[in-house]
Amino acid sequence: MATPADVLQDSDARRAGGAAGAVTLTLRIRRFNPEISQDSWWDEFTVEADPLDRLVEVLHQVKWYHDGTLSFRRSCAHGICGSDAMLINGRNALACKVLVDDVGPRVTIEPIRGLAVLKDLIVDMDPFLEGYRTVLPFLINDSGEPDKERLQSAEERARFDDTTKCILCAACTTSCPIFWGDEGYIGPAAIVNAHRFIFDSRDEGSRERLKILSEKTGVFRCRTTFNCTDACPRGIQVTKAIQEVKRSILFDRF
Amino acid sequence: MATTHTYDALVIGAGGAGMRAAIELSDQVRTAVISKLYPTRSHTGAAQGGVCAALGNTEEDHAEWHAFDTVKGGDYLTDQPAAQLMAEEAIDAIYQLERWGLPFNRTPDGRIDQRRFGGHTAEHGERPVRRACYAADRTGHMILQTLYQQCVKRDVRFFNEFYCLDLLRDAHGAATGVVAYELATGELHIFRAKSIVFATGGYGRMFSVTSNAHALTGDGPAVAWRRGVPLEDMEMFQFHPTGLAKLGVLLSEAARGEGGIVRNKDGERFMERYAPTIKDLAPRDMVSRAIYQEIKEGRGGGPNGDWAYLDITHLDPKVIEEKLPDITEFARVYLKVEPTNELVPIQPTAHYAMGGIPTDVDGRVVEGAAETPIPGLYAAGECACVSVHGANRLGTNSLLDLVVFGRRAGVDAARHVKEAPLGDVPERPTERTLSMLNAVLERAEGENAADIRKELQANMFDLAFVVRSEESLSKMETIIGELQERFGRVAISDKGALYNTDLMETVELGFLLDCAQALVVSARARTESRGGHYRDDHPLRDDANWLKHTLASRNDDGSISLDFKPVKMGPYVPMERKY
């Protein structure tokens, strides 16, 4: 029977073997700097990296040792803060959750779509946050505050658990073809955050939110393309949440 | 020409403490929040374990027991009245969060559920107690989101991606404004206010292995330091034992709480030798030192022999998926390790700064042993030192610190706004900042900031980490001096005005160097071991001489002065820290 030490030997050997050679990675990055030109351009960089390196750290390598003008947002570097959503090999992802190993010897990196590019991989998040704000994303309950906590059962808590995970990274909204066409569409993220409150038993503001969501810029623009669910780095069932909101509106009206 | 904005109150930093203060302030006075990130990117969101309060929802608990645990957990460097206050206010702080919508996990009868956590006990250490309130394993994320939602509700004025680079003080020393750099345009802004609350977080990025975000570069403490404000207990830094090897990403203490075991390369459960009774649930600093010892004696794993392993293979897979989903994901994604049947490589990781800007219990920044308040200046959260965590912080006490002292700072800052006049800013307020920035921008060739940063991080990891000594610390002090000198010759390639992250990273490195200097000088001065500060040349705790806080400050000529102030005692007499 394998002892812990044996198990260790195996996994260490595998990891050491995999990381024994650094790999060569070529990054093709879409650049933009209005101080230089109104058109974007492509830059290529070739670096040596460990297969288990996060792409965000490879970008740091490029910035620190190849081209200091490369600008991108990042903070926690482990998939929690949502700063570094980018288009990586044509799909939205967080750069800190993608490893060199996942993207092979060549990777193409672009800013997320649908939001104005300000510089390189940095986009204007304000329309995205505006959409978020319009759905009244805060608990609405004016029927008197209890001394202690409001009671909520485990089932009631589980009802909206999925949509509490949203980190506002914008990967879903910027992968939505409707949003690409019209940034006035509030987008999947706003709807997810509305869902989080509509299905929270302690909230009393569903009516107001559902009215906002029934407008032309609201849920009915969703064509169930499913790009959002694919893109979400937190694994939230976005399209499902949007569908539940549509049904809420339907059942409220009839 | 810099734009001047005038508000009643400013909050610098939009994490848990900052937003809690902003909520309190914006209900009463004209407030603006300045943050170098968008608020929901703040590192409060990465906290996992929980936030504690003696609610007594699942078993009997009292605030007094919580206060005792905090004091003992802090290895008796904690200011006891502050710990007592925090434990008492914890209860309403949690209820307030719930009333604002925080989705806590629930007990079967619908109340906020609580679980056990390291260091939290009943009857002063007799048995573990369920005091940690939690929202799945995303408590920090939920607190951050809930506070941001309340800020959105109040339409709080945010200045996002504005870096606070300097503090402005008037002729009497009162804080009257800050200078901030707008990342989007490269322009400087002057913000004037009657009350300024610093809530900028920690400085773990001075170490190569850290759980901290890249943004945590000690901006608040460094800005205050450069304007003569002393920094308290800088040597006290917490090294969390279970960070993912090489990466430093945190694997929550909850893993050990659920039964996880730490092993060396021989597969041995070595904590049996270091803490025979509670083994792997010993306080964080004890486990980190044990790992360090094992590595030193040649029983570390990995290609460089500097790893230990976290073993959760014996836990029920259902428990792992339900209660430890995040750490499971981290291991799978970042190390390609399957925790259900493989051991996860770990290393102690630089996690939390117990020290920082000294404040009283109302968040007012105080100077010197006499604790003279600086009018108009406040601090809360990890960047502040009340001191409520002493020499070692208990898990779940940090999220609590944010909401309790964030609120208190907001309350007192609002009071100050109503009582005080708007102070003057000095003539040419942006002069120092401009010369700092232009010096870097105008240099054609010079040092690479990334190299300096790497050397700082690697050396701090070698010389000022879990185990320190006079030799290692004095070597580190010399290295910091050399790095600072080289820093004065840094050149960058981005000379633009838009989103010049190259420039800002360089400025942040300067802040880190200052904080590292304060840390190392304070660590050298403290000739004892206490909590997270362990020296193998002074391995024991010395209560006779060292029941006091260190206060480091930088003089105008660049030299560092050290002062001390006694720990505020209370009902708890320092005992040996056994668990």
Place this chain on the structure above:
Amino acid sequence: MATTIERSTTSGDGAPRPPRDYTRGSERPVGGFELWMWLFMRISGIVLLVLALGHTLIMHLPSGGVDRVDFGFVATRWASPFWRSWDWMLLTLALIHGINGLRNITLDYVRKPGTRFAANMVFYVLGFTLFVLGTIIVVTFDPSNWPPVA
């Protein structure tokens, strides 16, 4: 250079605001035009499945296929009110379903409000015209009076 107002994410000036009442709108019903159209698309879609597929099958499948569709065929069919209703329903539902679909596509892809308005107006006019023509035919068709004398 962009002013700071554009860069920040709030419209407030930082001053304290009195609490708002978020339940004031609850008397008006939720939903509205968009909800109706969303529901209509789904229900009419199912109905059209039957009507349109049925229509196609009837025209193409029986022996002879579309070659047997001549004046006599139509006259025989439209002697029954059932088939007239079927065809009128097919006309109406398909037009509304189709025009609304075009309205949605326009909403998704045409940015300028003026162009959108123009496109929608073209669709509505076209749709209405086809509806009127079709309705007239289905309702007034009389095989013994063809072509109808003005």
